[in-house]
Amino acid sequence: KKVLASEWPTGWLQQFSRFDVRPVAAASIGQVHRARLHDGRDMAIKVQYPGVARSIDSDVANVGALIRMSGMLPKGFALEPYLAEVTRQLHEETDYAREAAYLRRFTRLLAGTDGFVLPAVHSDWCTGRILAMDFIEGRPIEEAASQPLETREAIMGRLIDLTLKELFKFKLMQSDPNFANYRFDPATGNIILLDFGAARDIGNEISRCYRSLLVSGL
DSSP, X not given: OHHHHHHSOTTGGGGEEEEOSSOSEEOSSEEEEEEEXXXXXXXXXXXXXXXXXXXXXXXXXXXXXXXXXXXXXXXXXXXXXXXXHHXXXXXXXXXXXXXXXXXXXXXXXXXXXXXXXXXXXXXXXXXXSEEEEEOOOOEEGGGGGGSOHHHHHHHHHHHHHHHHHIIIIIOEEEOOOOGGGEEEOTTTOOEEEOOOTTEEEOOHHHHHHXXXXXXXXX
16 A cells, blocks of 8 residues: 555556455565546556565675575685676566566567467556556466366476577576566466566577587487
8 A cells, every 4th residue: 555655646546447455466576456437447566575675685695694604605606797697687577567577578578479378468557566458267287287288288388489489589588587577377278477577688699609509419
């Protein structure tokens, strides 16, 4: 409520016919609420926890200190570059405007591709700490384990094809392999792609090296 009140205009709730107070999903830096506008739009509203962005630097520094104290690191191991990369990526993930931009890019790249559904962004309700998008019905993708073999193979085939396209064609990767970022619609067989906060542009050199690795393996 604190974040919504600070990011949206006064009286915003009057524009909604429904706003579920209980979140439908939660993660480390935010939670998702389902809501419906009077104009009929059924939305998933991703709201960032207050103070998350401010705590990243100190939290990562504390983790680094604990790792060093544990004595688990090999002698001479340089931990600082890893902590710096973690800090940079976490700060990027708190920028919901950045995530919305990557969601739009993936939507354009996958336009016309059968088997995938991505939520549309509702820009008029988005801010740096709030991401408003379509609410899409789906089931956890791990539930597809109970589907017939043909369905399971079709799902895996599409996911592997998507990974290769991201790495070699799009040069853009949804780099957080969390099961919660993938949903499955048993009625249509579609895979629903969610959460682009950790999306990454892939450099030509990295793509070339992975191609060489695969060619060598083949």
